[in-house]
Amino acid sequence: MTADPAERYWAAVSRNDTHEARSVATSLLREGVPMPTVLEGLVGAAQRRIGELWASNDWSVAREHAATAVSEQVVRSLREEQARLAAADRSVGADRPLLVVCAEREWHALPAMMLSATLEHAGHTVQYLGADVSTTALQGALLEAAPRAALVSASLSSSLVYVRRHVEAATSVAVPVVVGGSAFDRDGVRALRLGATAFAASAADLESTLAALPTYVEPVGPLRDDAALEAYAIMAELPSFSADAVARVRSDAAADAVAVEAIADQVPHVFGSVAGALLTGDSTIVAEITEWLDGVGRARAADTTTTQAVWSAVERQLGEFPHALDLVRSR
Numbered sequence: 001m002t003a004d005p006a007e008r009y010w011a012a013v014s015r016n017d018t019h020e021a022r023s024v025a026t027s028l029l030r031e032g033v034p035m036p037t038v039l040e041g042l043v044g045a046a047q048r049r050i051g052e053l054w055a056s057n058d059w060s061v062a063r064e065h066a067a068t069a070v071s072e073q074v075v076r077s078l079r080e081e082q083a084r085l086a087a088a089d090r091s092v093g094a095d096r097p098l099l100v101v102c103a104e105r106e107w108h109a110l111p112a113m114m115l116s117a118t119l120e121h122a123g124h125t126v127q128y129l130g131a132d133v134s135t136t137a138l139q140g141a142l143l144e145a146a147p148r149a150a151l152v153s154a155s156l157s158s159s160l161v162y163v164r165r166h167v168e169a170a171t172s173v174a175v176p177v178v179v180g181g182s183a184f185d186r187d188g189v190r191a192l193r194l195g196a197t198a199f200a201a202s203a204a205d206l207e208s209t210l211a212a213l214p215t216y217v218e219p220v221g222p223l224r225d226d227a228a229l230e231a232y233a234i235m236a237e238l239p240s241f242s243a244d245a246v247a248r249v250r251s252d253a254a255a256d257a258v259a260v261e262a263i264a265d266q267v268p269h270v271f272g273s274v275a276g277a278l279l280t281g282d283s284t285i286v287a288e289i290t291e292w293l294d295g296v297g298r299a300r301a302a303d304t305t306t307t308q309a310v311w312s313a314v315e316r317q318l319g320e321f322p323h324a325l326d327l328v329r330s331r
């Protein structure tokens, strides 16, 4: 057996051995390796590798799910272990928790769970609400928990419109909002446009951000420019736009059926990302999603006509939205 914990962890995750994965990770924590190092070196590295293996078509969606389920169990165990080890040492912010939530429809819960573990390591009290937190659920939690801040996690650019709703909900009751996750650019341009109180590019950067947060904030004003209104209208029509576009991709694309399905599966994410680009005024989102979709297609031996079929179908649905069409056509 290899002695390198990261390799042992990866071997365990890739054969769905929760017991071994948990044992590698919790042993490091007990030996005194800091939580953020364990998380980044084992879990983060494994999750990124899983993402690459799915994108390159080496791993199925089912395998990706199974491996992620192992990592989720591990992070849960690490949080429990840490709570046990540090039970006597809870001081920072113990009275008002930090509320950690995913945007609505955002299923990438593990990044938010890892963030929660890192915050707890720094002594913060955390209330972690998990994936797909609706605005209504957030409103309830804001009233019940009276948090010091709401921390909103989004991994997908198609979640940015939903992030904005959380910003509105939190600031409407004066609670500061910090946003983060891979949906955001490193300079925080998207976060600023969404009206977040602050942005942190990583869990490590968060401590100084939290220290500088105001106690109370003003409610954000509405986003009412034409591009924002298009973004909201696209999200409202997302199910029907996606269904029509998927049907068109299936009939127009020339690649084999499995490849076409894998690409058609991404259509709601493509529409949501266009809406995210409109709301944040950041056209790089559309460029990024174009490059990413081409990669997904290439790995499945679908020629560019398949991804082109997606963009043609998307354009067709966006006929009434001039700002969206501009974005898609100039990508």
Ligand code: B12
Residues within 6 Å of the ligand: 043, 044, 045, 047, 048, 050, 051, 052, 054, 055, 064, 065, 068, 072, 105, 106, 107, 108, 109, 110, 111, 112, 114, 115, 151, 152, 153, 154, 155, 156, 157, 178, 179, 180, 181, 182, 199, 200, 201, 202, 203, 206, 265, 266, 269, 288, 289, 292
């Ligand atoms: C596991 C996984 C899933 C799981 C999630 C289950 C779960 N329990 O989390 C499932 C199967 C549900 C899933 C679904 C999808 N996924 Co996915 N997924 C992943 C994967 C492999 C790992 C995610 C993860 O665990 N990351 C953990 C670490 C690595 O994330 P991290 O962002 O570095 O997190 C840190 C920081 O960002 C920061 N942070 C995070 N949040 C916040 C918040 C604040 C306030 C702060 C300060 C910091 C902070 O702290 C974290 C810890 O250090 C990624 C690959 C990847 N590279 O992440 C793809 C990935 C994110 N998924 C992707 C896609 C496309 C999807 C789907 C759209 C696919 C589909 N068509 O169904 C759906 C969307 C579902 C939805 N609506 O949310 C793409 C996104 C591509 C893109 N460029 O847009 C990726 C990159 C895969 C790929 N290589 O193509 N996915």
